[in-house]
Amino acid sequence: MRPHDMGTLFDEAAAGGARTVFHLDRPFDIAPDAGTRWTVDKLAALVRATAARLAAAGVRPGDRVAVAKDNHWDYDLLACAAVRIGAVPAQLSARLDTADLTTLLDRLRPAALVTTSAVLARCREAAAGPPAPVCVTVDTAVPGAAHLPALDASGPSGPVRRHADEPLVIHHTSGTTGVPKLVVHSTRTLVHKLARFEAVRHPGIGIRPDDVLCTVSAYGHGRTFCWTAVVVSLAPAEVLVLTSDDPDTADPLLRAHRPTVVEALPSSYTRLRPLTARLDNPFRRVRLYISTYDAVHPPVLGAYLRASRRPRPLWMQGWGQTETGPLTFRFHTRRSALAPDAASTTRRLGRPVPVKTRLRVVDPDTLRPVPRGRPGLLLVRTAALAQGYVGEPDRWDAKHVGGWWATGDVGVLHRDGSVSLLDREADRLPGMSCLHTEDLLEHRLPQAMECVIVRDQDGAPLPVVVTADGRLDRDAWKQAAQGLPALPPPTVLAWDDVPRTGTGKVRRTALARQLTGAAATGTGRWT
Incomplete structure (x- = not known):
């Protein structure tokens, strides 16, 4: 079945004989008594x-x-x-x-x-x-x-x-x-250009009729509407819908219906990671992990790939935006997750989606193209580009650059056509990539759930380490920070102390304001 009309999506799937069974971790809010x-x-x-x-x-x-x-x-x-x-x-x-x-x-x-x-x-x-x-x-x-x-x-x-x-x-x-x-x-942009491309049984990564698919998402955001069209059209055997990423809440459903494919928010992968260390972990049958919205830090990625008992599990990492849908993708294996340079691999976002997207890099000030291998503002062309911003038409128009769309991300387009993400333009600091430094810190601090670097009102780096109990050994920090750009001692917080978006991303401006009373950003021109 090819998705077309979202208003009749479920009717058409039922008429076509779809037998997928959906298991929820709690009843629907609009049908609380229906199980x-x-x-x-x-x-x-x-x-x-x-x-x-x-x-x-x-x-x-x-x-x-x-x-x-x-x-x-x-x-x-x-x-x-x-x-x-x-x-x-x-x-x-x-x-x-x-x-x-x-x-x-x-x-x-x-x-x-x-x-x-x-x-x-x-x-x-x-x-x-x-x-x-x-x-x-x-x-x-x-x-x-x-x-x-x-x-x-x-x-x-x-x-x-x-x-x-x-x-x-x-x-x-x-x-x-x-x-x-x-x-x-x-x-046309969301269903025809995005969902239909994904609703194909691509070898190795496509959803199969016998799959047990688990999703842990922020259901008010754009990805899941497209996901709904894809999953209902492809009709796997079972679908698990988790509304909470609390490990103890999720574990019973995951064990009752062990998934073969998992798609989750990066923050949810982080929160559910303790389950991977259990002797009879619920991810033993997973052949494919999917992550979108943001990069997953390497230690988290490696933990899930090792938790699978499949001979060659894959991790498919996508990069995109609400305005564009997926732009690039790449795959990770156990081997790449354990490689010496694993701490920097997840910021290498892979290549543009074939036939669907084109990328270029320009100087954010002059808008002139920069050579491959040099950092700059990432621009994209895609037929899936949205129609505009409600109430902010000037802001929408300002992000068009000669037929290209400005993503607001700073990155590098490599000679092999792949792209690396360095920072959001609004978050960048001179002389360093916050995202790359965060990956290195997480790789060196196993006790860290997350590492974040924001900028203070003077534009200096301000590191934050998130741990389960809000504590961190000073010597562990000193050792982890060796060889990195100069960083002051970190602020150590627990997970719930960090302001987050609905998808679990750190609200960096709000975090900087929480810590310093003010927040400095980049030009903000491309946000």
Whole structure:
């Protein structure tokens, strides 16, 4: 099956005989009494019923419907329901700061907001008026808001067809350096150009009919909407949906249905890493690991590859952006993870996706091309480029450079066509790559869950080491920092002390402000 219409995706899969069984670590927020085991036909019925409920709430074709709720895959079911009745879903992480969330809602001006009672209370307290003309809660009934389970599910629910170039869905960027941007994708850019390319059984890396696929994600972000189209189309035997990356919470489901393919956020791989050290670890059958959003630090990558008992497990690392989808990919093996230069391998992002993307590197000040092997601003050309930013058209236009798209990343294009990522332009420091230095520190500090280097208000490096208990031996730091650019003693924090995006990325500007009271960035021109 080739994905096309996200509003009828589950109907078409059910009609085609898809027998995938979906196992959840907790019930859907929009179906709390329906259990944790779902078939494709049950999911299709849930999407139809939810679409009817949204229509009963007053949602009409062309309306924007914002969704901000607890993390679960029903973000995408709500989005498919909105698409089914001709609306445009806008998926917003409930982990956003209230100020950022209300800013995005003000830019969106949605006809309806589907949310929880807690998030609605936050928005009402922070804003002068209601966050949307119609507010719908998924958990408990709230005065002045509709309650999703109480809405009529028996009415007509479409489907309403739209042109492939009309807006399909809106996602926001991670927001590591400030207020996230709202990115508009169409059916052509997200489904035809991205999902269809991935929904092919590529040898070795394609999803097979007998696979048990596990995902641990931030379901309000762009990757999972595309992932939903791919997985429902390819119909593996089973799919595990984890909403939490707490090892003790995830372990029972992983052991009950041992995965053969795992896709997770980099931060979730880090959090679940203790499971790889258990004698009967749940990753023994994994043949393929997939990571997106950000690079995974080498010690984490190596731990998972060693945990698999397959003879040749692979790790597929993708680099891309909300605006573009995947741009490059590369593979890691046990051998490469244990190589002497393993501490720098994950920043080597591989080559552009064949036929799909082109890359070039320019001087960020003059915009003139730089020779291969020299660092500069990474530009890309792809047919999957989104349609724009909601409420910020000038910002969108400013990132176009002579037919190319400025990613905002600083990197190196090598002679063999591969690319290495050095830093975000807004985070770079003179004379060093923060990302490369972080990899080296993590390689040398096994007790570190994460190492981060931000810049203080004077532009000097400020290292942060994240450990399980918020402590680090001074001698261990001194030894790890030898041979690196001069670094002051680190700030040591526990995981929950670090400000993060909905995908688990460190909000570097917020972290610098938390530590120093101020934050310095690069030019910010390309963010």
